[in-house]
Amino acid sequence: MAHQDALRRPATDPDPPAPADRLFRLPGVYRPQADTLLLAAAMRREGFTPGTEVLDLCTGSGALALHAARLGARVTAVDISRRAVASARLNTAFARLPVSVRRGDLLSVLRGRAFDALVSNPPYVPAPTDAPSRLGGGRAWDAGPDGRLVLDRICDGAAAALRPGGLLLLVQSHLSGPEATVDRLAGAGIRAAVSDRVTVPFGPVLRGRARWLRAQGLLSHAVEGEDLVVIRGRKG
Numbered sequence: 001m002a003h004q005d006a007l008r009r010p011a012t013d014p015d016p017p018a019p020a021d022r023l024f025r026l027p028g029v030y031r032p033q034a035d036t037l038l039l040a041a042a043m044r045r046e047g048f049t050p051g052t053e054v055l056d057l058c059t060g061s062g063a064l065a066l067h068a069a070r071l072g073a074r075v076t077a078v079d080i081s082r083r084a085v086a087s088a089r090l091n092t093a094f095a096r097l098p099v100s101v102r103r104g105d106l107l108s109v110l111r112g113r114a115f116d117a118l119v120s121n122p123p124y125v126p127a128p129t130d131a132p133s134r135l136g137g138g139r140a141w142d143a144g145p146d147g148r149l150v151l152d153r154i155c156d157g158a159a160a161a162l163r164p165g166g167l168l169l170l171v172q173s174h175l176s177g178p179e180a181t182v183d184r185l186a187g188a189g190i191r192a193a194v195s196d197r198v199t200v201p202f203g204p205v206l207r208g209r210a211r212w213l214r215a216q217g218l219l220s221h222a223v224e225g226e227d228l229v230v231i232r233g234r235k236g
């Protein structure tokens with residue numbers, strides 16, 4: 001959950017997705033940030049073609065779904081937030097790109113459909129409360145005390161949403177345990193590893209939560225930034 005300043009630093013992707021200020025977003029919908037850009041750069045390396053079917057879970061404004069479509073894929077995008085779905089529908093319609101936007105809780109709306117690739121920038125920020133945030137911005141980043149409320153569900157469901165040999169790309173913070181993601185995916189039949197990493201300064205959410213994170217032992221005193229990582233996996 002990086003600060004917007006991170007976007008002014010040299011991007012890892014020489015040709016990033018649509019700038020955040022060119023995307024329509026209803027209030028409370030996530031503004032694409034450094035995590036979005038890191039995942040977008042990883043997607044660019046994958047060589048999506050018009051036949052590639054991509055699922056973007058937790059699509060928000062649709063930034064990554066649009067990016068995948070511009071890279072040539074046919075895209076299905078899912079978000080639980082009505083406002084995010086409305087924003088993503090508007091953005092994809094405006095761009096005239098082949099993206100179907102569905103509202104639902106992760107994979108629940110897909111009725112067992114399988115894809116060639118699953119990409120996701122889910123909520124992953126450790127939060128003092130266990131209950132998933134239902135309203136506003138918090139729904140985009142709060143993910144329970146260990147930050148894994150949504151990540152674990154994606155790890156457990158990803159294999160069913162991928163065809164054999166299918167690709168998984170997801171982004172998270174070092175604060176929510178990339179090793180736990182890799183281990184959980186291995187248990188679900190997806191061989192994965194960290195493929196990309198960038199260190200960004202804390203944004204307002206983490207600055208406001210730093211004391212609590214330190215009290216939980218999730219953050220050492222010297223650290224004032226977070227590592228964002230992309231986990232790349234293949235279904236066996």
Ligand SMILES: C[S@@+](CC[C@H](N)C(=O)[O-])C[C@H]1O[C@@H](n2cnc3c(N)ncnc32)[C@H](O)[C@@H]1O
Pocket residue numbers: 029030031032033035036057058059060061062063064078079080081084104105106120121122123139140141150
């Ligand atoms: C960090 S934002 C990412 C948005 C976008 N992918 C981007 O990178 O700009 C996470 C998104 O996950 C959505 N979300 C949270 N819980 C969800 C769930 N259980 N199922 C589907 N979407 C969910 C939120 O509404 C939010 O739009």
